[in-house]
Amino acid sequence: MRELTRRGLLTVGAGDRHHISSAVVLAHPERRAELSDRLAAMRGVEVHASEGSRIVIAIEGPTSGMLGETLTAISAMDGVLAANMVFEHAEDLEARS
Numbered sequence: 001m002r003e004l005t006r007r008g009l010l011t012v013g014a015g016d017r018h019h020i021s022s023a024v025v026l027a028h029p030e031r032r033a034e035l036s037d038r039l040a041a042m043r044g045v046e047v048h049a050s051e052g053s054r055i056v057i058a059i060e061g062p063t064s065g066m067l068g069e070t071l072t073a074i075s076a077m078d079g080v081l082a083a084n085m086v087f088e089h090a091e092d093l094e095a096r097s
Contacts (some may be wrong), residue, residue: 021067021088031079067068
């Protein structure tokens with residue numbers, strides 16, 4: 001029997017499922033436009049709206065862990081005050097065909 005680990009749990013079914021998450025990024029208002037451009041250039045990230053100090057994004061990827069890693073990288077960006085996942089959805093790739 002395979003040992004259950006946190007990483008294993010986050011990557012179960014990798015390749016069989018597609019994960020989508022929405023998140024709100026809180027940024028310094030004067031850096032919002034710059035950060036929106038940087039976020040839009042990231043693999044798997046799409047900017048949907050921005051106003052004031054908030055940027056609404058979607059993150060897509062093959063595992064929940066990848067989404068978390070992307071959100072962590074966003075949180076560490078200069079000018080970002082906070083990045084919080086709002087919703088996550090996973091679906092079987094077969095259902096998307």
